[in-house]
Amino acid sequence: xxxxxxxxxxxxxxxxxxxxxxxxxxxxxxxxxxxxxxxxxxxxxxxxxxxxxxxxxxxxxxxxxxxxxxxxxxxxxxxxxxxxxxxxxxxxxxxxxxxxxxxxxxxxxxxxxxxxxxxxxxxxxxxxxxxxxxxxxxxxxxxxxxxxxxxxxxxxxxxxxxxxxxxxxxxxxxxxxxxxxxxxxxxxxxxxxxxxxxxxxxxxxxxxxxxxxxxxxxxxxxxxxxxxxxxxxxxxxxxxxxxxxxxxxxxxxxxxxxxxxxxxxxxxxxxxxxxxxxxxxxxxxxxxxxxxxxxxxxxxxxxxxxxxxxxxxxxxxxxxxxxxxxxxxxxxxxxxxxxxxxxxxxxxxxxxxxxxxxxxxxxxxxxxxxxxxxxxxxxxxxxxxxxxxxxxxxxxxxxxxxxxxxxxxxxxxxxxxxxxxxxxxxxxxxxxxxxxxxxxxxxxxxxxxxxxxxxxxxxxxxxxxxxxxxxxxxxxxxxxxxxxxxxxxxxxxxxxxxxxxxxxxxxxxxxxxxxxxxxxxxxxxxxxxxxxxxxxxxxx
Amino acid sequence: xxxxxxxxxxxxxxxxxxxxxxxxxxxxxxxxxxxxxxxxxxxxxxxxxxxxxxxxxxxxxxxxxxxxxxxxxxxxxxxxxxxxxxxxxxxxxxxxxxxxxxxxxxxxxxxxxxxxxxxxxxxxxxxxxxxxxxxxxxxxxxxxxxxxxxxxxxxxxx
Numbered sequence: 001x002x003x004x005x006x007x008x009x010x011x012x013x014x015x016x017x018x019x020x021x022x023x024x025x026x027x028x029x030x031x032x033x034x035x036x037x038x039x040x041x042x043x044x045x046x047x048x049x050x051x052x053x054x055x056x057x058x059x060x061x062x063x064x065x066x067x068x069x070x071x072x073x074x075x076x077x078x079x080x081x082x083x084x085x086x087x088x089x090x091x092x093x094x095x096x097x098x099x100x101x102x103x104x105x106x107x108x109x110x111x112x113x114x115x116x117x118x119x120x121x122x123x124x125x126x127x128x129x130x131x132x133x134x135x136x137x138x139x140x141x142x143x144x145x146x147x148x149x150x151x152x153x154x155x156x157x158x159x160x161x162x163x164x165x166x167x168x169x170x171x172x173x174x175x176x177x178x179x180x181x182x183x184x185x186x187x188x189x190x191x192x193x194x195x196x197x198x199x200x201x202x203x204x205x206x207x208x209x210x211x212x213x214x215x216x217x218x219x220x221x222x223x224x225x226x227x228x229x230x231x232x233x234x235x236x237x238x239x240x241x242x243x244x245x246x247x248x249x250x251x252x253x254x255x256x257x258x259x260x261x262x263x264x265x266x267x268x269x270x271x272x273x274x275x276x277x278x279x280x281x282x283x284x285x286x287x288x289x290x291x292x293x294x295x296x297x298x299x300x301x302x303x304x305x306x307x308x309x310x311x312x313x314x315x316x317x318x319x320x321x322x323x324x325x326x327x328x329x330x331x332x333x334x335x336x337x338x339x340x341x342x343x344x345x346x347x348x349x350x351x352x353x354x355x356x357x358x359x360x361x362x363x364x365x366x367x368x369x370x371x372x373x374x375x376x377x378x379x380x381x382x383x384x385x386x387x388x389x390x391x392x393x394x395x396x397x398x399x400x401x402x403x404x405x406x407x408x409x410x411x412x413x414x415x416x417x418x419x420x421x422x423x424x425x426x427x428x429x430x431x432x433x434x435x436x437x438x439x440x441x442x443x444x445x446x447x448x449x450x451x452x453x454x455x456x457x458x459x460x461x462x463x464x465x466x467x468x469x470x471x472x473x474x475x476x477x478x479x480x481x482x483x484x485x486x487x488x489x490x491x492x493x494x495x496x497x498x499x500x501x502x503x504x505x506x507x508x509x510x511x512x513x514x515x516x517x518x519x520x521x522x523x524x525x526x527x528x529x530x531x532x533x534x535x536x537x538x539x540x
Numbered sequence: 541x542x543x544x545x546x547x548x549x550x551x552x553x554x555x556x557x558x559x560x561x562x563x564x565x566x567x568x569x570x571x572x573x574x575x576x577x578x579x580x581x582x583x584x585x586x587x588x589x590x591x592x593x594x595x596x597x598x599x600x601x602x603x604x605x606x607x608x609x610x611x612x613x614x615x616x617x618x619x620x621x622x623x624x625x626x627x628x629x630x631x632x633x634x635x636x637x638x639x640x641x642x643x644x645x646x647x648x649x650x651x652x653x654x655x656x657x658x659x660x661x662x663x664x665x666x667x668x669x670x671x672x673x674x675x676x677x678x679x680x681x682x683x684x685x686x687x688x689x690x691x692x693x694x695x696x697x698x
Contacts, residue, residue, distance in 0.1 A: 043682050050679075113679050117640050119656060120681070202640055203655050244541050266576035267642075267653045269660040273578040277569055284558050291554035295547050350565045351574045354649035358642050358677035425646030427677035430685040438688070440646050440673040491542060532584035534656045537614070537639045539681040 002481070004075060005389040007087055011068030012382065012389075014095060015061045016469055019375075022056035023462035025049040030414070030455020032431065033448040044540060046431040047111050054114030055105060058216075058370065060098050063133060065378050066223045067094075067140045070167045072385060073226070074144060076484035077161040078151040083143045090139025097132015100125050111539045113429070115209060116189075118200045121536030124193040127185055134178055134185075141171045159498040162246055163486050166226025169250040172508055174219045176258045176515060180211025192536065199533025203270045204526060210261035211519060218257040218286075220370050222250065224333070224377040228297055231381065232330050233487035236320055238304025241296045243489030247501035249289040249296075254507050256286045259518030266353045270529070275522045276350065282518065283348040290341060297334065303490070325397075329380025329404040333373045336411060340368035343419060361422025363429070368415045376407050379465050386469065388484050392476025399464045406461035413454025421447045577652045577662035585656035588637050593659070598622070605629040605665075612641040612654045615683030617674060626669040626694035634660045642677030645691055653678060669694025 001009060028049055031038060071081050081087060103125075104110040110122035148160060148168055160168065184205050192200040233240045240246065262279035265271055302316055310319030321327045343365045346352050356362065383400050387393055394400060426433060426444045433448060435441040543551075568574040588594050588611060598619050600607045605628030611618050612634065624630045634643060636654040643660070644651045650664040666672065676687035 043685070047679070047682060047684070111682075117678075120639050120679075201657065203658055206640075206655070242544070242547065245543065245547070248541075265653075267651055269577065269579050269581070269653065269655060269658040271578060272580060273569070273575040276576060276578060277566070280565060281562055284562050287558055287561075288551075288554055291557075292547075292551060295550045299544075299547070345561065349561070350576060351568060351649075354576060354651045357651045358644065425644065425673070425675075427642065427644065427675050429679050432685045435673060435675065435685075435688045438673050440671075529580070529582055531582055532586070532657045534585055534638075537681070539679075 001390050004081075005072075005481075007081060007084065007091070008068045008072035008075070008385075009389045010091060011064045011071065012385070013068075014098075015064035015068060015378075016382070016466065018056045018060035018064065018098075019462070020466045022053050022061060023459060023466075025052045025056075026455065026462075027459040029053065030452050030459070032452075033433075033455065034452035035432070035434075035445070035448075043431040044108065044111075047113075047429075047539065048105065048108055050429055051111050051113050052102070052105050055101065057375070058114050059130075059133065060102075062220050062370070062374065062378075063137055064094070066170065066219065067091075067137065069223050069227075069378075069381070069385075070140060070144050070170070072389065072484065073163050073167055074147045077164045077486065078147055080147050080150060081143060082146040082150045086139055087143045090136040090143070092136075093139065094133050094136025097129045097134075097136060099129070100132065101129025104129065108540065115213070117209070118189060118192070118202050118205045119534035119537050120539055121193055124190070127190050127193055131185055131190075134181060137174065138178070141175055144168065144171045157498065158496050159247070159502050161230075161486065162240070162243055162489070163226050163230040165247055165501070166222055166229065166250050168504065169254055170219060170222040170226070172254050172504070172511070173215050173222060173257050176254075176511060177212045177215035177219060180208045180258075180261075184208035184212070199535055201531055202534055203268065204523075206265060206268060207261070207271075207519075207523065207526070210264040211258065211515075212261075213264055214260050215257040217366075217370060218253050220374045222253060224374045225250070225293060227377055227381050228293070228330060228334065230486040231384070232297070232327070233300040233304060234485060235324065235326050235384070236301060236304040236308075238300055238307060238487070240487045240489040241299040241303065242491055244491060244499075244501070245292055245296055246489075249292050251501050251507050252289040253286070254511050255514060256282050256289075258511065259514045260286070261518075262522075263348045263350075263353070266350065267357045270526070271522065272525075279518060280348060280350045282514075284345075287341075287345065294334075294338070300487075300490075301331075323401050325400040325404060326380040326384040328401070329376045329383070329407075332404050332408040333376040333380070336368050336376070336408065336415075337373035339416075340365060340373060343368065356422055358428055359422035360418040360426045360428050364415045364418025364422060367411060367418065372407065372411045372415070376404060379407070380404060382465075382469065385484070386472055387476070387479060388481050390473065390476065391479060391481045392472055393479045394468065395471035395476050396464075396468045400468045403461050403464040403468070406457055406464065410454045410457030410459075410461055414451050414458060415454070417447050417451040417454065421451070577660060579659060579661035581659040581661070582657055583635050583659050585635070585637055588635060593633070594635065599624055601625070602631075605631070608632045608634075610634040610643075611637055612643065612676070612687075613637040614639060614681050615676070615687040617643070617676075617687070617689040620674075620689035621692065622674075622689070623692045624666065626666045629663050629665050631663045632661065639680050640678050641680050641687070642675070644675050644677045646673040646675060648672065651677070666691070666693035 110126035305316035310316030674689040
């Protein structure tokens with residue numbers, strides 16, 4: 001492997017290890033839905049594994065993968081990663097933090113789920129470990145910004161390449177998001193978990209958590225969008241339909257991804273209905289960039305398919321390379337994301353949310369969105385990126401072609417059935433859905449058995465993915481690294497000049513103002529209440 | 541910025557969709573008070589058992605319907621069985637004595653978070669007589685899946 005590729009590869013490697021562990025613990029949870037009497041099955045192990053799965057998949061796999069992707073894309077599109085030593089130091093801080101947090105989870109001392117709502121209290125090392133992961137990711141943000149600024153100095157006129165535009169958006173959204181998390185963990189939780197203060201305000205923690213928690217989903221999604229916009233059109237042999245609209249889409253995500261957190265707290269007391277409605281309005285504004293994305297991407301694919309000889313109103317779809325794992329992964333991810341988007345509109349709907357809040361519907365929703373739209377895109381890009389980073393030809397390519405379809409089928413069973421049982425009222429994250437032999441709960445059982453089958457299919461798909469990666473690293477034939485190259489835009493002028501979408505300080509400033517507008521007053525009101533704190537409780 | 545005609549049409553339809561969605565929510569909120577439970581009141585979770593607001597747990601019939609006072613703790617709703625009139629407004633006043641719990645009555649839109657230190661209050665009308673299942677839908681510890689109760693609307697089923 002060329003030395004300049006090691007940084008990206010190390011991050012993606014850690015991500016895939018986390019993914020493999022997360023998939024293993026998920027199999028056990030899926031089988032629990034079928035109420036099988038397995039030897040190791042217990043409530044304790046179930047809830048430990050729910051925590052491990054959420055943290056490993058939602059926070060570790062995604063964060064490390066995105067950091068690796070950022071370095072690979074920065075190197076390929078700007079020709080540099082500025083500050084390699086800072087990048088490596090940040091990597092190790094994140095790795096050590098993750099290992100410490102993982103150890104507390106697996107030893108049963110931090111069974112607080114990835115949302116860790118106080119006054120459930122984990123071992124202090126869990127919070128320290130998570131802080132390490134976040135501090136490492138801030139180092140990544142610094143390196144990405146430094147790389148951009150160094151490139152900009154040498155290239156004052158052109159717009160930043162679109163793929164990097166997407167990654168810079170990701171960086172800004174992550175910094176906005178983690179500001180809320182930092183207040184929650186550093187100011188509120190750490191002193192309380194160390195016993196320096198006796199009590200904590202659980203509602204204030206939830207508010208800061210969801211300040212972080214919603215933009216977190218765009219931190220996951222935006223790198224996937226960057227791949228959809230810049231890699232996908234190229235691998236199907238076409239061009240991007242509209243470069244300018246792509247840039248606008250990313251900027252809209254900077255503006256509207258953070259001032260929306262109360263739509264996760266519709267069911268909470270202590271927050272006024274009017275503030276919840278205000279956050280609902282901003283939440284629905286984010287539908288717009290995704291609708292634009294749907295058009296631009298489908299138009300790009302149609303043009304490419306027609307160039308490949310595709311015909312007919314919808315017949316052109318057949319001309320796309322469905323056997324190629326990156327294409328099929330991303331196409332299936334996009335189809336699944338459309339379904340997930342409809343569900344998301346229900347979640348965000350001010351009043352309809354009551355029907356689905358904290359039911360299995362929610363886990364169905366995020367398995368379609370982050371669990372497929374994002375994760376399947378990342379698996380697909382791994383197949384494409386691995387030879388480009390390591391100079392090794394992909395092994396088990398037949399397995400790689402089948403794997404995305406298995407994931408899709410598994411997720412249709414698992415994700416869609418969870419939407420159904422959720423509408424029937426079944427809560428999420430429960431070890432046993434029997435409720436003392438309740439007749440109402442008994443109606444869920446046939447459906448949960450189907451979701452268990454979906455879970456097994458997903459596990460097989462995960463195992464295939466990990467096998468392809470391992471086989472390629474161990475036995476991949478040495479090849480000249482193919483180029484990491486991105487799609488050209490149909491509307492690209494010969495000598496493009498940077499425009500309004502490249503004004504990063506401006507967009508960042510507006511987004512900070514929007515976040516303050518959304519949170520300053522409700523938090524100030526909250527602090528004026530006569531509040532009573534909570535002491536910590538252990539889940540076991 | 542040059543934008544293709546079809547894409548302009550699509551973007552226009554997108555804006556209409558969002559305006560319709562938000563319009564429905566804002567009208568329902570303003571004209572019919574269709575809102576998520578958003579009561580603001582605090583209570584000390586450490587002394588909740590001595591608090592006069594939570595002294596009489598259970599159902600009290602009122603001229604309009606009924607009032608329910610309930611406290612959640614790991615891993616039970618107190619009381620776990622509630623007999624309320626069907627077809628009349630029932631106001632729930634609840635909180636938690638320890639961690640965050642969920643309070644969901646399956647098959648209704650009664651679904652709210654119970655946070656220690658805060659009082660959750662909302663009013664719901666049970667459309668039909670019969671038994672309803674109450675479940676905790678926020679992870680609260682190892683006994684989470686065993687935390688449930690029931691509502692018997694319209695008195696005991698005959």
